[in-house]
Amino acid sequence: MTVMPxxxxxxxxxxxxxxxxxxxxxxxxxxxxxxxxATLNGPGQPLRTSTPRTILMCPPTFFDVVYEINPWMDxxxxxxxxxxxxxxxxxxxxxxxxxxxxxVIHPEPGxxxxxxxxxxxxxxxxxxxxxxxxxPERQAEGAAFGSWFDGASRAGILGDTATYVGQAEELNExxxxxxxxxxxxxxxxxxxxxxxxxxxxxxxxxxxxRGIKVITLELVDPRYYHVDTxxxxxxxxxxxxxxxxxxxxxAFSADSQKVLEELFPNAIIADxxxxxxxxxxxxxxGRRVYLNGAATGMMDKLRxxxxxxxxxxxxxxLKGGGSVKCCTLFLRPSAQRN
Ligand code: ARG
Numbered sequence: 001m002t003v004m005p006x007x008x009x010x011x012x013x014x015x016x017x018x019x020x021x022x023x024x025x026x027x028x029x030x031x032x033x034x035x036x037x038a039t040l041n042g043p044g045q046p047l048r049t050s051t052p053r054t055i056l057m058c059p060p061t062f063f064d065v066v067y068e069i070n071p072w073m074d075x076x077x078x079x080x081x082x083x084x085x086x087x088x089x090x091x092x093x094x095x096x097x098x099x100x101x102x103x104v105i106h107p108e109p110g111x112x113x114x115x116x117x118x119x120x121x122x123x124x125x126x127x128x129x130x131x132x133x134x135x136p137e138r139q140a141e142g143a144a145f146g147s148w149f150d151g152a153s154r155a156g157i158l159g160d161t162a163t164y165v166g167q168a169e170e171l172n173e174x175x176x177x178x179x180x181x182x183x184x185x186x187x188x189x190x191x192x193x194x195x196x197x198x199x200x201x202x203x204x205x206x207x208x209x210r211g212i213k214v215i216t217l218e219l220v221d222p223r224y225y226h227v228d229t230x231x232x233x234x235x236x237x238x239x240x241x242x243x244x245x246x247x248x249x250x251a252f253s254a255d256s257q258k259v260l261e262e263l264f265p266n267a268i269i270a271d272x273x274x275x276x277x278x279x280x281x282x283x284x285x286g287r288r289v290y291l292n293g294a295a296t297g298m299m300d301k302l303r304x305x306x307x308x309x310x311x312x313x314x315x316x317x318l319k320g321g322g323s324v325k326c327c328t329l330f331l332r333p334s335a336q337r338n
Contacts, residue, residue: 045306046240050287056329060084060115061107072321084316116326119176120145126162126334131174159334170197176226182236188227190219217256224251232282248275274298281323
């Protein structure tokens with residue numbers, strides 16, 4: 001099953017068709033942003049409210065493991081690309097059914113890791129910065145995502161004041177290493193994205209002026225090479241009043257562990273078994289948390305805090321060292337912060 005999701009004839013798609021320069025990425029919006037839905041949880045528990053997200057995904061048409069750039073990748077383990085496509089499509093359809101909007105970028109042959117769209121950049125307030133990858137195998141993805149952002153910002157997909165800022169100069173692996181939670185941008189370093197890239201983000205995206213503070217976190221375990229493999233943003237606190245994350249402390253340096261403890265005293269502490277199936281590589285809409293269904297301990301912990309875990313079967317995409325979050329880039333059009 002390698003059917004490319006078909007673009008709908010939505011107005012914004014038509015605009016994209018008219019304005020985007022070649023090579024033209026396909027925008028496939030689906031689902032209409034509905035009002036936030038809330039569930040009342042048990043006594044004493046915060047209100048978990050789901051807010052519609054705008055997401056960019058890339059189908060695993062050319063996904064395979066043909067090089068090893070992280071400890072999860074093993075050339076001797078075969079990948080079932082059509083199963084990967086089914087698993088990916090199930091996630092995409094689930095997002096749409098839950099009221100999120102999903103755009104799709106054209107996958108490019110020879111770029112098997114493009115499925116990990118979270119590495120494709122960072123978008124805040126409609127400003128998009130394309131990545132600069134550490135490993136030569138992924139470097140061409142920077143231009144592919146950059147041209148999608150360029151087209152999308154001209155087409156109005158990223159909001160009225162959208163701008164494609166350009167490609168990062170420093171090593172920067174997009175949202176894989178930059179997680180926004182309210183007015184904090186949690187930035188990973190140690191394996192991929194450099195500290196200089198955190199500073200560049202601040203400067204080129206005007207984060208300080210926007211009231212966003214960059215927090216640098218040092219990763220120390222090669223299995224958790226991007227911050228989104230060791231930490232999940234669960235709630236930005238805008239509705240519940242409490243910012244909440246889940247994380248694996250030992251994936252961070254002692255100093256960064258202290259920073260996280262101070263910022264998030266009520267955080268969910270992950271079990272190593274859940275992190276080891278990339279259970280922290282999850283997407284939250286404030287109420288639902290989409291993650292690898294094999295992370296059963298994390299699903300229980302989420303339920304206990306009033307979230308609704310949505311377990312996905314993600315065996316194939318895991319073989320490249322990424323899961324649900326890696327396949328999900330948040331497009332935050334201007335006037336939409338989360
Ligand atoms: N094989 C890819 C790499 O090593 C996986 C990227 C996973 N993406 C993520 N956002 N953590 O670069």
